[in-house]
Amino acid sequence: MNIVLLDPRQTESEIWSITSARQLEHLHTHLDVKAGDTLKVGIKNGKRYLTKIVEISETAICVKPIQEESVPAKLPVTLIVAMPRPKVLRRLIMDSVTLGVEKIILLHSYRVDKSYWQTPFLQQLDQYVTLGLEQAGDTIAPQIEIYKRFKPFVEDVLPTMISDNKPAFVAHPYAEKVMPFAIDHACTLLIGPEGGYIPYEIDLLRKNGCQAVSLGSRIIRTETVIPYVLGRLFSVSTT
Amino acid sequence: MNIVLLDPRQTESEIWSITSARQLEHLHTHLDVKAGDTLKVGIKNGKRYLTKIVEISETAICVKPIQEESVPAKLPVTLIVAMPRPKVLRRLIMDSVTLGVEKIILLHSYRVDKSYWQTPFLQQLDQYVTLGLEQAGDTIAPQIEIYKRFKPFVEDVLPTMISDNKPAFVAHPYAEKVMPFAIDHACTLLIGPEGGYIPYEIDLLRKNGCQAVSLGSRIIRTETVIPYVLGRLFSVSTT
Numbered sequence: 001m002n003i004v005l006l007d008p009r010q011t012e013s014e015i016w017s018i019t020s021a022r023q024l025e026h027l028h029t030h031l032d033v034k035a036g037d038t039l040k041v042g043i044k045n046g047k048r049y050l051t052k053i054v055e056i057s058e059t060a061i062c063v064k065p066i067q068e069e070s071v072p073a074k075l076p077v078t079l080i081v082a083m084p085r086p087k088v089l090r091r092l093i094m095d096s097v098t099l100g101v102e103k104i105i106l107l108h109s110y111r112v113d114k115s116y117w118q119t120p121f122l123q124q125l126d127q128y129v130t131l132g133l134e135q136a137g138d139t140i141a142p143q144i145e146i147y148k149r150f151k152p153f154v155e156d157v158l159p160t161m162i163s164d165n166k167p168a169f170v171a172h173p174y175a176e177k178v179m180p181f182a183i184d185h186a187c188t189l190l191i192g193p194e195g196g197y198i199p200y201e202i203d204l205l206r207k208n209g210c211q212a213v214s215l216g217s218r219i220i221r222t223e224t225v226i227p228y229v230l231g232r233l234f235s236v237s238t239t
Numbered sequence: 240m241n242i243v244l245l246d247p248r249q250t251e252s253e254i255w256s257i258t259s260a261r262q263l264e265h266l267h268t269h270l271d272v273k274a275g276d277t278l279k280v281g282i283k284n285g286k287r288y289l290t291k292i293v294e295i296s297e298t299a300i301c302v303k304p305i306q307e308e309s310v311p312a313k314l315p316v317t318l319i320v321a322m323p324r325p326k327v328l329r330r331l332i333m334d335s336v337t338l339g340v341e342k343i344i345l346l347h348s349y350r351v352d353k354s355y356w357q358t359p360f361l362q363q364l365d366q367y368v369t370l371g372l373e374q375a376g377d378t379i380a381p382q383i384e385i386y387k388r389f390k391p392f393v394e395d396v397l398p399t400m401i402s403d404n405k406p407a408f409v410a411h412p413y414a415e416k417v418m419p420f421a422i423d424h425a426c427t428l429l430i431g432p433e434g435g436y437i438p439y440e441i442d443l444l445r446k447n448g449c450q451a452v453s454l455g456s457r458i459i460r461t462e463t464v465i466p467y468v469l470g471r472l473f474s475v476s477t478t
Contacts, residue, residue, distance in 0.1 A: 002458045072456040095463045136457040181474030182421055217311040218375040219241045224334045224466050231470035235420030 001026050001134045003040040003048060011043050015054060018061040027061060039063055042139035044130070047071070071139050075100040075234045076186035078161055081222065082109040082193035086119035088223050090128050095223065096142070097132025099230050103143040108150050109201060111193040117148060150201060154208050161188050162209040170205050171225065172196065175212035181232045189229060191222055240265050240373045242279040242287060250282050254293060257300040266300060278302055281378035283369070286310070310378050314339040314473045315425035317400055320461065321348040321432035325358035327462050329367050334462065335381070336371025338469050342382040347389050348440060350432040356387060389440060393447050400427045401448040409444050410464065411435065414451035420471045428468060430461055 004023050010016055018024060018041075027033045035053050041063055042048040048071050051063035079101045084092055089106075096104055108117070121128075129141050147153040162168045168188035169179060173196065190197075190210060197205070202212055220228060243262050249255055257263060257280075266272045274292050280302055281287040287310050290302035318340045323331055328345075335343055347356070360367075368380050386392040401407045407427035408418060412435065429436075429449060436444070441451055459467060 070456070095460075098457065098459055098463060099467065100457060135460060138457065217309070218337065218339060218377065220337055221334075221374060224337060227463050228338065228466040228470035231467035232474040235471040235474065 001030075001131075002137045003042045003134055003139075005042045005044050005130055005134050005139065008043055008046055011046075015062050015064055016041065016051070018063065019059060024059075024061060033061065038066070040069065040137065041065070042071070042133070042137075044133075045140055048137070048139050072100060072137060074102045074140065074142075075230060076166075077101055077230065077234070078103040078105065078188040079191070079226065080105040080107055080158075080188060081191045081226070082107055082197070083112045083116045084193070084222050085113075085116060086121050088221075089116075089119065089121050090124075091223050092226065093125060093128040093144070094132040094135070095227055097129050097138070098136040099227060100136065100138065101142055101230070103145070105145045105147065107153060108148045109193050110150070110198045111195045122146070151204065154201075154204050158188075158205075158210070159208050168205075168210040169213050170197065170202065170210045171215055171229065172202055172212040173214055173217070173219065175214040177211065177213050179213040179215050179229060179232060182235045183233050184236050187233065189233070191225060191229075194222065240269075240370075241376045242281045242373055242378075244281045244283050244369055244373050244378065247282055247285055250285075254301050254303055255280065255290070257302065258298060263298075263300060272300065277305070279308065279376065280304070281310070281372070281376075283372075284379055287376070287378050311339060311376060313341045313377075313379065313381070314469060315405075316340055316469065316472070317342040317344065317427040318430070318465065319344040319346055319397075319427060320430045320465070321346055321436070322351045322355045323432070323461050324352075324355060325360050327460075328355075328358065328360050329363075330462050331465060332364060332367040332383070333371040333374070334466055336368050336377070337375040338466060339375065339377065340381050340469070342384070345383070345385045346392060347387045348432050349389070349437045350434045361385070390443065393440075393443050397427075397444075397447050397449070407444075407449040408452050409436065409441065409449045410454055410468065411441055411451040412453055412456070412458065414453040416450065416452050418452040418454050418468060418471060421474045422472050423475050426472065428472070430464060430468075433461065
């Protein structure tokens with residue numbers, strides 16, 4: 001946790017109170033905060049501030065904003081990923097948010113086990129987003145959308161996310177073209193399930209404007225390939 | 240598991256027997272293998288083959304190599320990482336191996352909790368390496384070295400890993416220079432602990448030939464930053 005993220009309603013008065021058990025526990029055990037210390041605090045979907053701790057009680061840490069700080073820029077990417085195993089979902093969302101993905105779409109696919117859609121984790125996406133933002137020092141939550149039917153999404157929705165300035169790339173081990181790198185424009189990135197998209201799905205994605213591109217001969221897990229490809233694509237954004 | 244990795248001693252006869260409970264369980268439950276199926280099999284630190292399953296018993300799956308396959312190239316990088324929390328160590332090793340890191344060094348640092356060095360996971364590194372290789376389809380284990388004293392390593396060992404053709408970069412949020420990308424040469428990459436290397440450590444690394452470079456203003460966890468930076472640095476290697 002590199003900033004404390006508060007709900008706008010917690011920041012309406014002059015003094016802000018941090019009252020979440022999770023946040024208090026972290027601040028006490030990991031940061032051992034004391035009155036007078038400074039603390040980085042963000043307002044969810046709002047600004048970020050350097051604050052000063054004015055009071056600490058058993059149930060709250062009260063802070064006063066002293067200086068506005070800049071919020072890190074997002075990566076201009078829409079990440080479309082086949083719904084992963086529940087244990088992977090949490091990490092995938094947290095990492096994508098931490099790295100600054102603008103929009104995340106969870107998509108069904110032939111090799112996605114239908115039971116994955118039953119996971120209670122889907123009701124906890126907001127928590128993972130908050131953890132990812134607090135890790136990165138960001139305040140702006142990405143959009144997250146869910147599409148449980150592959151074909152209607154690819155035919156009706158995906159084309160609206162593709163343009164000359166925003167091409168779409170699907171990672172596909174058997175593609176001849178390789179994944180681009182150090183791009184200076186936005187893009188839509190599709191990552192398949194374990195085992196990859198099936199040929200029918202790759203064909204449908206191609207028909208609807210996606211370029212299938214390879215990452216070489218190593219087979220990389222979903223949760224590992226996302227940071228790997230984002231680092232490759234957006235290396236210019238952080239120069 | 241995208242190949243089955245066998246010990247060279249298991250591949251001395253004409254027919255090879257897969258007998259590890261972990262591998263058998265995976266092949267039966269996830270791949271539902273049958274006699275006659277083909278199976279990708281690698282010899283640890285050796286060659287990789289397409290094989291044919293000739294017999295399946297309760298305790299073994301017997302295969303016969305029918306064709307040699309190429310082993311994916313490694314990334315020309317020595318990854319030096321501050322010893323992470325035990326739960327992170329497993330993923331960090333697996334991901335680094337999957338992505339093709341040539342050499343991994345676990346290093347002590349001021350912000351590394353000394354208790355981390357007591358973890359039993361350190362005795363299981365070989366298992367994580369095997370899992371990473373089986374995921375990637377690779378057969379060649381990276382070197383892994385452990386240095387529990389920061390200063391002697393940085394002053395005596397690190398300089399031997401740095402040359403004009405192999406610069407060393409340490410990720411440091413406050414550096415003015417940014418992390419390079421799409422490099423066409425080898426490098427040594429240093430990743431700090433949670434909270435980063437302390438100023439004294441950064442100074443010592445600089446004095447001994449490391450360039451401190453920034454990744455922008457987002458604060459990224461160790462296990463996420465490694466694939467992110469490897470994708471950024473070695474984007475040319477997979478083109």
